[in-house]
Amino acid sequence: MQLPEPYQQQAQAGQPTPGMPANDQAQKLIEAVNEALADQQATSYRDDAPLPIVGTAAPIAQPGRPPMSQRATDASALMLSGGVATALVGGTASLVMVASGSADPVVCAIVVGAPTALVLALGRLVGRAKAAAEAGPATHHHHYNGDVVQDSRSITTTTRGVIANTRNTTPN
Numbered sequence: 001m002q003l004p005e006p007y008q009q010q011a012q013a014g015q016p017t018p019g020m021p022a023n024d025q026a027q028k029l030i031e032a033v034n035e036a037l038a039d040q041q042a043t044s045y046r047d048d049a050p051l052p053i054v055g056t057a058a059p060i061a062q063p064g065r066p067p068m069s070q071r072a073t074d075a076s077a078l079m080l081s082g083g084v085a086t087a088l089v090g091g092t093a094s095l096v097m098v099a100s101g102s103a104d105p106v107v108c109a110i111v112v113g114a115p116t117a118l119v120l121a122l123g124r125l126v127g128r129a130k131a132a133a134e135a136g137p138a139t140h141h142h143h144y145n146g147d148v149v150q151d152s153r154s155i156t157t158t159t160r161g162v163i164a165n166t167r168n169t170t171p172n
Helices: 006-012 020-036 070-100 106-134
Strands: 156-160 165-169
Touching: 070 106
Parallel strands: none
Antiparallel strands: 156 165
């Protein structure tokens, strides 16, 4: 077995061979790069087609409460809390009547009606307080006796540097 010559070993390793013209070496390098790039496949695809404004899928109800206005949401929450309060009051009234052994209609009306009236009154009070708060602040009137000086100068702030140095200047 005969060993290859040194210039053949360099050619096999991709190194320039002595005696080969520079243009041939460059051409071999270009061919090697093109061959390596030809084996690669695209790894991404960009679809430039415009997206549809409305999709083709049918609408599906989402979990949770359905979308509604803020006022409807507030009314719904009020009705739900009123229902829970009514169930608690009714259960309490039932337990009291069973424990006492008397089911007098007047006592039932007082036991069931009083908390309901109280809840309605508190709801009305909260509604009026909310309306008063939304009305906005009262208008203030200022009355001055004597000379009044109005200062309308503006201050320009500039902060520069790695260690910030703020300089406030007032134009004349």
